[in-house]
Amino acid sequence: MTATSTTPGQAQGSGFEDVTRTDASLRRFLHGLPGVDQVGAESRAAGLGTRSIKTSAKAYAIDLAIRMVDLTTLEGQDTPGKVRALAAKAMRPDPADPTCPQVAAVCVYPDMVATVKETLGSSGVKVAAVATAFPSGRAALDIKLADTRDAVEAGADEIDMVIDRGAFLAGRYQQVFDEIVATKAACARPDGHDAHLKVIFETGELQTYDNVRRASWLAMMAGADFIKTSTGKVQPAATLPVTMVMLEAVRDFRDQTGTMVGVKPAGGIRTSKDAIKYLVMVNEVVGQDWLDPDWFRFGASTLLNDLLMQRTKMTTGRYSGPDYFTLD
Amino acid sequence: MAKTTSAAFEYAPAPESRSIVDIKPSYGLFVNGEFVDGHGAAFKTLSPAIEEVLAEIAEADQADVDAAVKAARKAYDKVWSRMPGRERAKYLYRIARIIQERARELAVLESLDNGKPIKESRDVDVPLVAAHFFYYAGWADKLEYAGRGADPQPLGVAGQVIPWNFPLLMLAWKIAPALACGNTVVLKPAETTPLTALLFAEICQQADLPPGVVNIITGAGATGQALVSHPGVDKVAFTGSTEVGKAIARAVAGTDKRVTLELGGKAANIVFDDAPIDQAVEGIVDGIFFNQGHVCCAGSRLLVQESVFEELLERLKRRMSTLRMGDPLDKNTDIGAINSAEQLHRIRELSEVGDAEGAERWAAACDLPAKGYWFPPTIFTGVSQAHRIAREEIFGPVLSVLTFRTPAEAVEKANNTPYGLSAGVWTDKGSRILSMADKLRAGVVWANTFNKFDPTSPFGGYKESGYGREGGRHGLEGYLK
Numbered sequence: 001m002t003a004t005s006t007t008p009g010q011a012q013g014s015g016f017e018d019v020t021r022t023d024a025s026l027r028r029f030l031h032g033l034p035g036v037d038q039v040g041a042e043s044r045a046a047g048l049g050t051r052s053i054k055t056s057a058k059a060y061a062i063d064l065a066i067r068m069v070d071l072t073t074l075e076g077q078d079t080p081g082k083v084r085a086l087a088a089k090a091m092r093p094d095p096a097d098p099t100c101p102q103v104a105a106v107c108v109y110p111d112m113v114a115t116v117k118e119t120l121g122s123s124g125v126k127v128a129a130v131a132t133a134f135p136s137g138r139a140a141l142d143i144k145l146a147d148t149r150d151a152v153e154a155g156a157d158e159i160d161m162v163i164d165r166g167a168f169l170a171g172r173y174q175q176v177f178d179e180i181v182a183t184k185a186a187c188a189r190p191d192g193h194d195a196h197l198k199v200i201f202e203t204g205e206l207q208t209y210d211n212v213r214r215a216s217w218l219a220m221m222a223g224a225d226f227i228k229t230s231t232g233k234v235q236p237a238a239t240l241p242v243t244m245v246m247l248e249a250v251r252d253f254r255d256q257t258g259t260m261v262g263v264k265p266a267g268g269i270r271t272s273k274d275a276i277k278y279l280v281m282v283n284e285v286v287g288q289d290w291l292d293p294d295w296f297r298f299g300a301s302t303l304l305n306d307l308l309m310q311r312t313k314m315t316t317g318r319y320s321g322p323d324y325f326t327l328d
Numbered sequence: 329m330a331k332t333t334s335a336a337f338e339y340a341p342a343p344e345s346r347s348i349v350d351i352k353p354s355y356g357l358f359v360n361g362e363f364v365d366g367h368g369a370a371f372k373t374l375s376p377a378i379e380e381v382l383a384e385i386a387e388a389d390q391a392d393v394d395a396a397v398k399a400a401r402k403a404y405d406k407v408w409s410r411m412p413g414r415e416r417a418k419y420l421y422r423i424a425r426i427i428q429e430r431a432r433e434l435a436v437l438e439s440l441d442n443g444k445p446i447k448e449s450r451d452v453d454v455p456l457v458a459a460h461f462f463y464y465a466g467w468a469d470k471l472e473y474a475g476r477g478a479d480p481q482p483l484g485v486a487g488q489v490i491p492w493n494f495p496l497l498m499l500a501w502k503i504a505p506a507l508a509c510g511n512t513v514v515l516k517p518a519e520t521t522p523l524t525a526l527l528f529a530e531i532c533q534q535a536d537l538p539p540g541v542v543n544i545i546t547g548a549g550a551t552g553q554a555l556v557s558h559p560g561v562d563k564v565a566f567t568g569s570t571e572v573g574k575a576i577a578r579a580v581a582g583t584d585k586r587v588t589l590e591l592g593g594k595a596a597n598i599v600f601d602d603a604p605i606d607q608a609v610e611g612i613v614d615g616i617f618f619n620q621g622h623v624c625c626a627g628s629r630l631l632v633q634e635s636v637f638e639e640l641l642e643r644l645k646r647r648m649s650t651l652r653m654g655d656p657l658d659k660n661t662d663i664g665a666i667n668s669a670e671q672l673h674r675i676r677e678l679s680e681v682g683d684a685e686g687a688e689r690w691a692a693a694c695d696l697p698a699k700g701y702w703f704p705p706t707i708f709t710g711v712s713q714a715h716r717i718a719r720e721e722i723f724g725p726v727l728s729v730l731t732f733r734t735p736a737e738a739v740e741k742a743n744n745t746p747y748g749l750s751a752g753v754w755t756d757k758g759s760r761i762l763s764m765a766d767k768l769r770a771g772v773v774w775a776n777t778f779n780k781f782d783p784t785s786p787f788g789g790y791k792e793s794g795y796g797r798e799g800g801r802h803g804l805e806g807y808l809k
Contacts, residue, residue: 050447288336
């Protein structure tokens with residue numbers, strides 16, 4: 001089995017072997033990272049939120065935001081019909097305007113992957129699947145890995161895993177690390193076309209920014225391709241300051257290792273205005289390199305229609321009602 | 329510097345409209361509730377970002393100062409000192425509410441006349457101005473709890489002289505406590521930034537404040553000197569340079585005038601190796617580049633523990649290259665214009681001294697606008713205590729970076745200055761914050777933040793940074809006997 005044959009600490013050969021060997025060494029490293037001052041971080045995030053993005057800058061930001069959306073449905077009531085409709089919307093968000101870009105991906109539960117994959121075909125829109133006993137992560141490792149492999153075999157391009165928050169909060173960093181490494185291995189395909197791994201922290205449960213920074217480093221050292229704030233099932237979900245702390249982490253990680261990791265805020269981002277605040281933050285905290293769907297995503301469902309309404313307003317000069325946009 | 333951010337995500341201009349302000353071609357003096365002509369030679373006030381003349385301003389001569397002080401005395405004797413505190417409070421609350429209602433107008437006018445970015449005048453200056461009036465309005469009928477005895481009395485007529493860096497905010501710091509305590513005032517704004525004070529005079533009219541309670545006279549140093557040395561003035565309050573503050577102290581020596589002085593500073597912003605580093609970088613930027621560094625309590629000396637020096641410097645430079653400099657009225661501008669040609673000259677001169685003394689200058693690449701007074705955010709490394717740029721107040725966006733090895737050395741260097749207005753400490757260790765705050769000889773010590781102001785908090789200096797406190801309960805002491 002690929003998953004268990006990966007020994008802990010050999011994740012990427014990125015120079016962290018000594019750090020990731022034991023709980024104690026991981027703790028020393030993670031707790032040695034510079035702290036985050038809550039008041040300062042929140043005031044910086046709020047300050048970035050006051051940027052005024054108008055006219056050409058707004059048009060650019062809206063199209064970019066659409067291209068970054070992981071259009072998501074994660075409901076018990078999801079059916080093949082529902083996810084097919086969502087996939088159709090992902091490929092052509094605004095049926096009235098062919099210049100409107102596609103979204104980045106459709107995000108569903110593993111059992112819906114094949115259906116979505118079939119609908120999306122060769123459109124270029126990716127299929128993302130949540131796995132590892134999403135959203136709580138409360139299952140044995142082999143079940144989480146089976147869940148992951150199931151989604152990968154069904155054709156998922158991206159796997160959104162959850163970390164074991166209980167283990168993290170109890171200080172069992174090694175366990176969290178090993179699970180990420182194992183899940184990463186389960187994302188592998190024989191043809192080398194591995195699924196990308198997004199690691200969800202559920203920052204609403206980690207509570208402190210120090211924890212968010214530590215979880216970010218832990219996931220990046222374990223080989224995460226993306227780090228993601230939330231499942232969307234816990235409040236608060238994504239916030240600007242949490243996302244900023246994660247952006248600072250990917251920036252510092254690239255400085256240190258040369259490896260670039262993506263960031264995905266998910267949950268609670270519903271308006272274009274919100275999305276633009278995030279893009280301003282990406283622009284000013286980590287820079288242009290991350291302003292790309294390969295490196296920054298929005299996990300969202302209702303956001304897309306607001307982006308489309310704003311986009312129509314930008315091109316026609318008029319606001320149209322929600323009746324003119326599809327509900328899927 | 330906007331250019332050095334992304335190539336693709338360029339922020340389109342987002343200027344705040346000027347049309348909300350109605351600037352008259354010329355302004356008189358505000359004496360006894362009315363605008364009157366001055367007898368001195370009128371002068372012009374410029375918008376420093378574009379060198380455009382905004383208005384012609386009257387200059388008050390000795391006779392005008394006389395008239396203003398007389399008006400204030402009459403209002404004091406006949407009306408204001410006799411009015412119950414709860415009635416005075418009503419006027420102050422009314423003024424505070426009008427300031428909130430006219431906030432955008434005040435912010436635009438402040439940015440035009442001073443050169444500071446609209447995001448600061450809108451989000452910092454004007455809200456704090458309203459907050460000061462609200463705060464001291466609350467004190468007006470509770471002065472027996474000010475700690476000055478059961479029945480504290482006002483002093484009389486206050487002569488107040490304020491600087492150009494926070495024109496309206498310094499006005500509020502001066503006028504709100506004076507009026508709350510039952511004093512009347514004659515205030516002189518700085519000659520380069522008189523417009524918001526004159527708009528405030530209109531607000532006093534709008535609030536039906538009794539004539540003579542607030543008088544605003546304009547002019548330069550001579551007018552200020554005439555005001556503070558006028559025999560009818562019972563209290564002198566000054567914010568500005570240490571040099572002028574000393575001259576004022578000499579002028580009032582031997583009289584029974586009460587004096588409070590808020591003067592210069594050369595604050596140490598101390599970053600320990602366990603500091604929350606990203607927030608420390610923000611705090612350094614807020615400390616020295618807020619309001620183009622035209623802040624008496626600016627964190628103009630950065631003291632960094634040697635073990636994190638390289639890392640911090642790299643992060644600071646990266647952050648500085650995202651600062652957006654330009655049109656003060658653009659809502660995305662972080663750094664505005666230097667207030668005057670004279671101040672720009674001083675900043676340039678001291679920076680050149682820094683070069684000559686062997687410090688290493690760094691500024692993010694940026695295009696300065698062709699017109700107006702501009703100086704890019706700049707840091708000097710390799711600075712020692714012996715350098716002039718580590719000792720003298722530059723009053724501009726120029727940061728001197730020094731290093732230290734131990735907490736004791738940090739304290740020694742921080743206190744090794746004739747000034748003592750403010751200091752900052754950055755560390756994750758609470759006990760170290762307390763022990764540093766105990767040892768630093770500065771009126772304000774900020775912990776893991778910088779340049780935060782609140783009307784409830786006293787502000788003032790040690791040593792050559794002045795004496796007396798403004799803000800909070802302490803701020804009442806300067807206006808009561």
